[in-house]
Amino acid sequence: MLINADLHIHSKYSAATSPRMDLPTLAREAARKGIQLLGTGDCLHPKWLSGIKELEEQDGVFSFKGTAEATKTRTKFVLTVEVEDERRVHHLLLLPCVAKAEELYEAFRKHSADIDSDGRPSLRMSGQEIAERARDAEALVGPCHAFTPWTALYAYHNSLRECYGDLAAVGAGGISFVELGLSADSSYADRISELRGLTFLTNSDAHSPYPIRLAREFNRFQVEAVSFEELKAAILRRGGRKPVLNVGFPPAEGKYNESACSRCYKHFSLTEARARRWRCSECGGRIKKGVRDRVSELADYNAGGTRTTHPEHRPPYLHLIPLAEIIGLALQKSASSKVVTKMWESLLAAFGTEVIVLVDASVEDLEAALTTTTTTTTTTTTTTLDARVLEAVKAFRAGEIRVIPGGGGKYGVIELNPEGSEKEEEKEERRGQLSLQDF
Helix, strand or coil, rough: CCEEEECCECCCCCCCCCCCCCHHHHHHHHHHHHCCEEEEEEECHHHHHHHCCCCECCCCCEECCHHHHHHHCCEEEEEEEEEEECCCCCEEECCCHHHHHHHHHHHHHCCCCCHHHCCCCEECHHHHHHHHHHHCCCCEECCCCCCCCCHHHHHHCHHHHHHHHHHHHHCCEEEEEEEEECCCCHHHHHCHHHHHEEEECCCCCEECCCCCCCCCCCEEEEEECCHHHHHHHHHCCCCCCCEEEECCCHHHHHCCCCCEECCCEEECHHHHHHHHHCCCCCCEECCCCCCCEEEEHHHCCCCCCCCCCCCCCCEEECCCHHHHHHHHHHHHCCCCCCCHHHHHHHHHHHCHHHHHHHHHHHHHHHHHCCCCCCCCCCCCEEEECCHHHHHHHHHHHCCEEECCCCEEECCCEEEEEECCHHHHHHHHHHHHHHHHHHH
């Protein structure tokens, strides 16, 4: 069976999160997105873990079975937590059961001043020490959003080994995956040889349950059942279990894709930034090194080639943004506007989930939704899908978009089918990336 999973979110007990990040809301919103398995986030926080314990547990996953909530959703949860080490690097842990979460809490409590107050605790421990504790608790562990300029592995280290020591080696019982984050995709990460043997995860890191945040990036796994052991086997690619699709943002849309001034957002090449000692020629502000340039510094695989090649186990990576944002682009409206919300709800009523609309529904089924229907004797008609939205969804599936890169803390800009511009599919051909038509 195939399941969609978002394994990195936060609860209402983390800083700067929505108070609506509670279990019932998350279960309902994940179901509407088309996510069958959702990370709990923050599972070491005593109050959050107490709420998780009230759910029904089976095979290491949790659900609302036997309650009124069960009639609204089949969402299952798996225990997850993000922690920060002494170098400010963030790590994602996936845990097999409540007992192991409680065991880790006790192990980390003596090294943290905020584990009882913040869902994402800061630990006075190294990355290697955290990985060792995770291994002892039979948890899976890997770096979060590995390429961002803040709180990320490659912001402070030049290699996995610098951070995790001997546990960085594939098969060493330590690092099991790398979370790419919104700023990178497989074509970036597979240029670094030490990452090529690891599974890449794409997760939302959501701080609110709204459809433009939750599962804005997700993974699709092939498993035999929804359980912790099946998820573990899929991440480790054992017994036929495996990831079959990563879905995430175009990296160029990220706030730190290219090197740019953090004050006026003027972009610079890596050579220019170095020559100027990372000071802006326009305003004197600080130039923040972009993810693309950082990857180029680290790249040691096919470094001279124009096309990134991927290991055989690497699944396709589909560049997408949330459906509400695609509708907003197509209609030239805010993603939170009433007209966009109405269209989004209409599409979910017709197709069931956002993922079905974005990934799985055939073009023929989408085109059928354009058909108007007479609803009264006065020939009032309703249209489920605006033709502009259909064309926008098709453009993303085919990679026929243009992204003006972000940098310096400012998001990039997506354009749909701009005349005379290079299409995303043409750029990805050089990087070895695939569009939806390729799988």
